[in-house]
Amino acid sequence: MSPSRPRIPEATVARLAVYLRVLVGLADGGRSNVSSGELASAAGVNPAGLRKDLSHLGPCGVRGVGYEVATLRDRIARVLGVERSRPCVLVGIGNLGTALADYAGFGSRGFRFVGLFDAAPARVGQQIGGQPVRPMEELDEVVAATAATIGVIATPADVAQPVCDRLTAAGVRSILNFAPVALTAPAEVDVRQVDLSVELQVLAFLGQQRGTTVEVGA
């Protein structure tokens, strides 16, 4: 009914998540209100951009005063859908998968892993973050039982596509992929790619470029 959410740009959504984290920290510290300049500084963005981001939620500040921390926090949380905890499944319990399963940041941000899966028999049965690692055979069953709509892939690259196929077949609608391969999935499934080494390579390139200035470099 209410078209209060025409569309929020993806870049804005990513920053809203950052603002939310900062606001939670401020609220825990006892702060009751905050200005856009201070919030922008803490989030590492431009104050004007922050205000424009928040404008997508409708007016939520008081002119001359600033933003009420608790109110803004709850409002962003509601828009991002963090109010209700979302069930996720995680496939690939290697080093990275273990780190993700143990990472407290997910739980406090509206995500809970309802299933940890690995194809290696040696890992099945281990307890990670209070949960047992399950065999891949139980994937469909767990996804159906928990209504998980989000899947996280932390497997080696060569099995990521089969895992993706199994996740989509099981009914997962959104996939976060840490394996360094481009996944193919049906159009109705969102796939988001995170490549840790790409970030490092971009960083190295920027540093190299600035270090060598503009010289061509023989």
Add this chain to the structure above:
Amino acid sequence: MSPSRPRIPEATVARLAVYLRVLVGLADGGRSNVSSGELASAAGVNPAGLRKDLSHLGPCGVRGVGYEVATLRDRIARVLGVERSRPCVLVGIGNLGTALADYAGFGSRGFRFVGLFDAAPARVGQQIGGQPVRPMEELDEVVAATAATIGVIATPADVAQPVCDRLTAAGVRSILNFAPVALTAPAEVDVRQVDLSVELQVLAFLGQQRGTTVEVGA
């Protein structure tokens, strides 16, 4: 002479790293040449965009034929500066830090960790990926001895800023930060932020938005 490298957009650099990974895989598979369409498909991007990205390197393909895999691979590697291995230090050997230290993708992409550091005495001395975890006191010494210019932070959020300060003081020029806080650093130091939970939140928002929208017109 020719300003063959005026400036390469950051988004292009990120994709070049992806192309490089695909090309290495093709070369290992014995492929000798590849077309832009096939390469774009494997990388998950638009063919025209791929050609535009490669155009920043100057002409490196043959019209009517395609790109020579080995040549293009080496050319991208040289532009990204992957030819020579870059020394990096990693601070914070928790779950995520261990995953990063063990991740083979870094070593094969021109990065090597020359020092693993942690403040917890219980972790110091452990062997991770063939290297010992060192105490923070040895940070300056190792950075100076190895000429490491890249630092990776995988610590809890509350100590990330002090660690950042120590890294910059030790001479590190580029920092990749996995801790969920915005870091403050001198202007001559590049800081790149990676927040795993933000990616998950964006994914959840997109899924939620698609699940509930589109009903406006119906």
Add this chain to the structure above:
DNA sequence: AACCGCTTGTGAACGCAGGAACAAAGTCGC
């Protein structure tokens, strides 16, 4: 009650990235 300073919210301009279409060039076949 009115003024003043501070902060939000919004409108406009700039720059950048992405996509599609077209021209150039090289190879293969006849």
Add this chain to the structure above:
DNA sequence: GCGACTTTGTTCCTGCGTTCACAAGCGGTT
């Protein structure tokens, strides 16, 4: 040797994201 096909490299254009700058609104003060 010539023509046609394939694929690259480039150019234009559309849309988005970001930034700057200003008007609107509220609280505090006199």
